[in-house]
Amino acid sequence: MSKQNIEQTVETYLKPILDEHNFELVDVEYVKEGTNWYLRVFIDKEGGITIDDCELVSRALEKILDKEDPIKNSYILEVSSPGLDRPLKKDSDFEKYKGRIVDIKLYKPFNKKKEYSGELLELRDNIVYIIDEEGNQLSFNRNDIAIVRLAVIF
Numbered sequence: 001m002s003k004q005n006i007e008q009t010v011e012t013y014l015k016p017i018l019d020e021h022n023f024e025l026v027d028v029e030y031v032k033e034g035t036n037w038y039l040r041v042f043i044d045k046e047g048g049i050t051i052d053d054c055e056l057v058s059r060a061l062e063k064i065l066d067k068e069d070p071i072k073n074s075y076i077l078e079v080s081s082p083g084l085d086r087p088l089k090k091d092s093d094f095e096k097y098k099g100r101i102v103d104i105k106l107y108k109p110f111n112k113k114k115e116y117s118g119e120l121l122e123l124r125d126n127i128v129y130i131i132d133e134e135g136n137q138l139s140f141n142r143n144d145i146a147i148v149r150l151a152v153i154f
Contacts, residue, residue: 037075042082049081094123101151
């Protein structure tokens with residue numbers, strides 16, 4: 001089973017668990033780091049995720065993964081919060097966080113820079129629009145963006 005198929009399968013397993021507890025699925029990653037494979041699940045809810053929430057989802061998901069056995073090699077399961085600087089991945093994330101300050105990292109430089117910050121205006125037709133600190137409206141093709149994260153401002 002491919003990496004993408006594993007992630008999609010795990011999302012399917014997670015849906016009823018998360019729906020039951022009013023949790024939001026932020027992301028599923030199946031990645032190799034060094035010699036180890038990791039299955040990472042990022043969840044959120046209104047008011048934030050607790051350790052107990054992560055444990056609940058981890059135990060429920062483990063039971064399904066043990067029964068269905070979709071991943072043939074060994075891996076480490078991690079369930080956690082996306083953190084304050086959560087990545088925006090789904091179209092609905094961009095809608096939900098309109099008006100918030102985001103940090104954008106590009107794959108290659110645009111105007112000699114690879115990192116931008118600004119207020120998220122919208123995602124439309126696969127283009128992300130922001131207003132930077134100087135008040136300039138900028139647009140980035142989503143395919144040119146390595147990651148968009150909520151900015152952490154203290």
